[in-house]
Amino acid sequence: MAAGSLQHRRDLALGLGAELFYDTPLEIVRGEGVYLYDSDGRRFVDMYNNVPCVGHANPAIVSAMAEQQATINVHSRYLHEGIVTFAERLAGLHHDGIESVVFSCSGTEANEVAIQMARVVTGHRGLVCTDAAYHGNSELVGSLTCVARAPSEIGEIRGFPFPERYRPVVDGPSEEELCQAYLDRVAAAIESLKREGAGFAALIMCPIFANEGLPEIPANFMSRATDLVHREGGLVIADEVQSGYARTGRWWGYQTTGFRPDIIVTGKPMGNGLPLAATAASKDFVDTFRANTDYFNTFSSSPLQAAVGMAVLDEIERLDLLTNAADVGGRLTSELKERVSLHPAIGDVRSYGLFIGVEMIKNNVNREPDAVSANLLSNHLKDRGFLVSYAGKFNNVLKIRPPLVFSQDNADDFLGAFDECMGEMSG
C-alpha cells in the first residue's frame, strides 16, 4: 500500500516512465555489504549493482566522504594534492602510455570527453560502435544507442554487428573466418565514414560487450580490430564503465579480452555511489583535448571525488576483490554452465569474473531469444531474495553483476534459488 502510494507520487514527481525494476517494484531503504533491505525489513542479495563495488554502506567510504566534505570540497581551479595523487594512481593502473586523466561526473560525460578527444586528436569526426551498444544519454553519446535501434548509418556514426560465436554473422565458419568476418564489418563501417566525408575518429567498445550480452568473442578479434583501427588512422576508445575496476578479475576488461585501447573511460564503480568518472589517455592526447576545448567541469576533479575514489581503490586492494571476482565468479559460472544441459531454456552461460550472462532461449534448435523468460526469471529470483536483471541485444540475457564483495556463500544460496525457479518455470 505504502509502496503503491509512493509509486503514484513518483509518477508525478519524476514523470511517467522513470524506470523501475520488477513487476512489483521494491522500496529499498537500507543496504549493507552485498545486502539490500526493503521497507518491510526483507533482505535481498544484491546481484545487480556494480556501483557499490566495495559494498553498500561500506564504512571506509562513508568515512572518506564525510572527512573530505568536512575539510574541503571545491572546484579544481585551485591546486589540490589529493586530486593529483588520485589521477596519478588511476593512470598507473593502466599500461605505459596512459599518463593523464580528465575527471567528470558520469559515464556519459566521460564518453563525451573521450569522443571529443578522439575528434580533436585525429581531426576527423566519424565513430564506429556495435549494433547493440549503450554508452550514455547525451545527444552525442546517446546517438550511439540509436545506431543499435535503427540500421547502421546515422550521420557521423556507423554500427557493426557485435562479435559473437553464439549467433555468428556467417554460417558455420572456423573461428578464424568468423573473426575475419567481423573485422570486415568494422572495415566496411570505417570505409563508409571515409567515403561519406566524416572521416574516421574512433571505434568505441565495451571491452566485454556488456550491453550486447557478454558474447563469447572470436579469438583475437579485439587486438586485430585495434590494429585495423590504427592502420585506418583512428583511435580505440574502451568504455570500461561496466567492465573495469576488478569486475572481470583483472583491473580492466581490455586486459581480459586482450587489446590496448588509446582512450579509456571509467565510471560506475569508481566512487561507490558518488558521481565520479574519468577519461584516461596519453598526456599528448589529453593536452590536445584541453588545448582545443577549454574543458571545465564544476563538480569534477574535486577533493571529494579524489578522497572517495582513493578509498574505493584502497578497499578493492585491502579486500583482494580482484581475486574474489575471479574465484567466486569462476565457480558460479561453472555451476551455471552445468545447468545448460539440464534446461532447454538456458541457451548459453558466459562470463568474465563477477559478470555473468545467462542466455534464455525458446528452444535449442534455432536459439530464438526469450526475453519473456528472462524477465520472468528475474522476477521469480527477486521473490526468493536475489536481485538480478537482464540485458543483451534481445533483452534475453540474465545479467548477474553483484557488488565485488559477493561471496561464495552468496553464490551457493543463489544457485539453490536459481534451481527452484528453473524447476518452477519448466514445471
Next chain:
Amino acid sequence: MAAGSLQHRRDLALGLGAELFYDTPLEIVRGEGVYLYDSDGRRFVDMYNNVPCVGHANPAIVSAMAEQQATINVHSRYLHEGIVTFAERLAGLHHDGIESVVFSCSGTEANEVAIQMARVVTGHRGLVCTDAAYHGNSELVGSLTCVARAPSEIGEIRGFPFPERYRPVVDGPSEEELCQAYLDRVAAAIESLKREGAGFAALIMCPIFANEGLPEIPANFMSRATDLVHREGGLVIADEVQSGYARTGRWWGYQTTGFRPDIIVTGKPMGNGLPLAATAASKDFVDTFRANTDYFNTFSSSPLQAAVGMAVLDEIERLDLLTNAADVGGRLTSELKERVSLHPAIGDVRSYGLFIGVEMIKNNVNREPDAVSANLLSNHLKDRGFLVSYAGKFNNVLKIRPPLVFSQDNADDFLGAFDECMGEMSG
C-alpha cells in the same frame, strides 16, 4: 616550492591546460563557512564559489551526506521516499505548472535533458541563445558556446546579442526602442531557424545573463521575449545554474527578471559540492521526454542526492539566506556603485542579490573593455585575502559571487581591500 612541484605533477596527471585561478595559483587545503585556507595556513574570504552556497564544510550537509551514504545509496530503479519528497519540494519552489523533475549530475547533463525535452515536445530542433552564452561542455550544450565565439549561425543554433543597456545594440534609443531592438534580433534568429529547416524548439537563457556579465536588461525584455517564443511555437529554457537557489535574493533568477520559463535547469549550489542537477517542467513535458528517450542516469535520482539536496534547502531556509543575499548584496552593490565616479577604470556596477559584476574599462569615453585590469584586480584582491574572478563577453567584468553565508562584515572588509587595490592600480 611545494605548490610548484604539485603544479608540475598536475600538468602531467591532469594534462596541460587544466584551468587554474590567479597568476600564482593557490593550494587550498581547508574551508569553513565563507573562508578558505591555503597550505601555508593563510585565510581567504571566498567571494567566487556559489557551489558551497550554505558554506564550506557546513556540518549539516556533512551529516546528511554521511548518514545517507551509511544507510542506502543506490540507483533509482527501486522506489525511494527521499528522492520523491525532494522532487516534490523542488517543483514546489517554482510557479504552478512546474510539476516534475528529471535529476542528473551536472548543469551540462541537466541542459542536455532540457534541450532534448524541448525538441521532443515541439518536434523541432532549432535553438536560440545569446552571443556570450555558456551552458556546459557536452558536444550539444558546448555548441551553444561556439555561437558566442564565431558569428551567429552554426547548424541548428542561432545566437543573438545579449540584451544590455551599457553597450546597446542601437545608438541612443529609448528603453522601449532598445527592448524592441533586442526582440527583433531574437525574432530574426527564430526566423532563420525556420527558414533553414531546423524549426524552432527553444530559447535558452540564464535569467540574469551571468556569463554575459550581468547586464542591465532593458525593461520587459524577458517577459516579452517569452511571449515571442511562445507565439513562435517554442519553449523558454531558464538555465538557473548560476542564478537560482536564493542567489538573487529570490529563489529563482526568473522571478527577479520577471518571466515564466517552461523548462528550468538547476545545478551548482544544489548539493553544496555533491554533483547534483535537475531539469524541472510540467508533468506533460517530462512524461513526453521520458516516453521518447528512456532517459536513465546511474548516479542521479539517488538517495544520496536527495538527502544532501534536502539538507541544502533546509540550511538556506534555517539561515534565511534569501534575506542575507538581498541585504548584504544590496548594500555591497550600493557601496561599489559609489566607486564608479571615483575611478575612471570602473565603468559600471551591476548586481542581483549576492551576484555582483564590476565592469572594468579603459576609459569612460568609449567604454573600451579592460580585461587586463580585471585580471590584475582579481590578483591584487587575492593577495589581500579576497577571492574573486572575472567574466563577461570581454572577460572584463569582476565576478563577485560568494557563498550565500557571506556577511556584512565580510563585505566591509572586502571594500577596504577593494579601495586599497584601486588606489594602488591608479597610483
